[in-house]
Amino acid sequence: MKNKTRVRFAPSPTGFMHIGNFRSALYDYLFAVHTGGDFILRIEDTDKKRFVEGAVESLLKTLDWAGLEYDEGVFQTTEIKDDNTNVIESKNYPGVLEVGEFGPYIQSEKLEVYKKYAEQLVKDGHAYYCFCEPERLEEMRAEQAAEKRPPIYDRYCLNHVTPDEINAKLKENCSYTIRLKIPKDETLEFEDAVRGKVKFETNLVDDQVLLKSDGFPTYHLANVIDDHDMQITHVIRGEEWLSSTPKHLLLYRFFGWTPPIFAHLPLLLNADKSKLSKRQGDVAVEDYIKKGYLKEAIINFVAFLGWNPGNGETQEIFTLSELADKFDMTHVHKGGAVFDIKKLDWINAQWIKKISILDLYQRSLEFLETKDFYLNAPAEKKAEKYVKKVLSVERARLLKLDEVGEDAKFFFKTALHYDTELLRWKECEDFETKKSLQLSKETLEGMADVDFEFDPENATNEALQRIMQTFMQVAEKNFTDEDGKTDRGQLLWPLRVALTGEQWSPSPFEVAQILGKAESLERLDKAIQKLN
RNA sequence: GCCGCGUUCGUCUAGUCCGGUCCAGGACGCCAGGUUUUCAUCCUGGAAAUCAUGGGUUCGAAUCCCAUACGCGGUACCA
DSSP states (O other), X not given: OOSSOEEEEOOOSSSSOBHHHHHHHHHHHHHHHHTTOEEEEOBOOOOTTTOOTTHHHHHHHHHHHHTOOOSEEEEEGGGOOTTOSSEEEOSSSTTEEEESTTOOOBGGGOHHHHHHHHHXXXXXXXEEEEOOOHHHHHHHHHHHHHTTOOOOOOOHHHHSSOHHHHHHHHHTTOOOEEEEOOOSSOEEEEEETTTEEEEEEGGGSOOOEEEOTTSOBOHHHHHHHHHHHTTOOEEEEEGGGGGGHHHHHHHHHHHTOOOOXXXXXXXXXOTTSSBXXXXXSOOBHHHHHHTTOOHHHHHXXXXXXXXXXXXXXXXXXXXXXXXXXXXXXXXXXXXXXXXXXXXXXXXXXXXXXXXXHHHHHXXXXXXXXXXXXXXXXXXXXXXXHHHHHHHHHHGGGOSSGGGTTTTOGGGXXXXXXXOHHHHSOTTOOHHHHHHHHHHHHHHHHXXXXXXXXXXXXXXXXHHHHHHHHHHHHHHHHHSBOTTSOBOTHHHHHHHHHHHHOSSSOSOHHHHHHHHOHHHHHHHHHHHHHHTO
């Protein structure tokens, strides 16, 4: 046995990755990294009916996107490094590889093993064959419900079918399941890492089916066997598993194995406190990716849904490795957490401001390339450096990447439409507005010594300061009244509208600098003409 | 129904293990004010929680105990 902690993320390929599932994966990862342990990815595809084509690939892609690197398990072919010795190609999923010494990591490839263990349990008297038809089970449950008794299998096949009959039925290839024989009159107790002591009466626990009639194991059997085979030390999973933990505990006992430590995570909730569901918003991680949420923000936000660093820590923005550094099970919450999209938006905005311009640019491209104003822009406005400049001023107002460029379209357009009403500052007449614009034009023309270039990836922008100062001086000189008050708006408002055509925009200095002197003058000319 | 788990500002939460420093702190959101015109950013301030309710223990309880209510999960040959 290794001393290392070993945790696993074990999703079912039944669709896109649910955000709640993603949080489980995150906590697994954080715990593994924090404790210097291993993180394993296992695929639990034991339900043929709910299987969704492409779900495995999608799961791998999402984990890869988020950067939740794992040490063992199921990988995309392209992710494999060459020094892995235990690599096998998946039998059931083309293009998928299994890496590690405890494989297979895909349950559908291990059917024989589960069956063998189930039969061993029967031999040892801890499980039994059941030949009951689904219809009979349904009737039985209906009856129990009517009499307000707990719906539990009545053990017909355990008590009324003789060993000879069993052998005969098996020989005839009758359809059967194998059920766990839950011992009576016992109190099962275990220590949950987040909830503390939890107790269950075995009399209320159903004789769980372990092996289905199609030869596949149920979650309960496969999960316990795999967690043991893979030497998992901590099972971190959703609260929905809490009530089936006694079944798992019993399996460990019957196999003679030491159970891992269990940690049951609180649920993620809708605003009305019901379990997070599609009806009230997006639940797939992919939906959030498509909307332009950064992986850093999703990770940051989701990590804090049910956990916090404690000890009065007031920092809110954390990187993945900072989270791994601080993560511990004792600060995991017991109660469910409402998924508040407003806070996600805020965290996302923080991250958009935090990453480098180059990074922002690279991540924004795929979104820009879906937008007409960008696609139709001339080449020089699509140039990397130009877009980076735009991004450097737009990021302050960006919440999500899918909004990129939306309130900065005027940077990409070649011709603007002017509204003379909008150009006017307060009570000014048209001729006054025109005069103001002409003044701006002259000022701009006169700035021969100012270099309009700036490095969008470098925070210091001295040229901008000079442009600003120049205009401020002009405003002071021309629009200061007898009381010494300067009405800067009289100069700056028409200038800004001439450059952008918009009611709201970044400052005219920033816009002028990005547009460049020539185009700024052009736009001023057009606005002046409009007033003629 | 039964079993299990939970419950601090609208939301995420600190504090609960080791009762007093908590007439409960931070953040989001909201409101107001400020910043080299506007929107945004940023800064400052504000409103917002009888610590689910009731009882007990105690000089003293958000913190310990009991009960109740409410919410959620499970109750499948789904995971």
